[in-house]
Amino acid sequence: MTREALTTETAPPVTRALCCRCKRWTYAAVEVGYIERASGPGVVLWGCPSHAMAMIPRPMPGELERGA
Incomplete structure (x- = not known):
């Protein structure tokens, strides 16, 4: 990485999400699932690190598509 890249790139935004298990x-x-909807974009389910490991994995976008 160059010195110019280190000084011009911005840090990633700090984001937070609501855990779908404990609601904190x-x-x-950690992304733990994705729910498709009939209209509009789907919904990403997030979990905190302590609950994400215990949750049953759900399908992610594209995992249930047939073909290719």
């Missing part, structure tokens, strides 16, 4: 906000959210 976390800065270390």
Whole structure:
């Protein structure tokens, strides 16, 4: 990485998400699932690190598509 790249690139935004199990906000959210909807975009389910490991994995976008 060049010195110019280190000084011009911005840091990633700090985001947080609500854990779908304990309903607490976390800065270390893990994507644990995705729910498709009939109209509009789908919904991403987030979990805190302590609950994400215990949750049953759900399908992620594209995992249930046939073909290719």
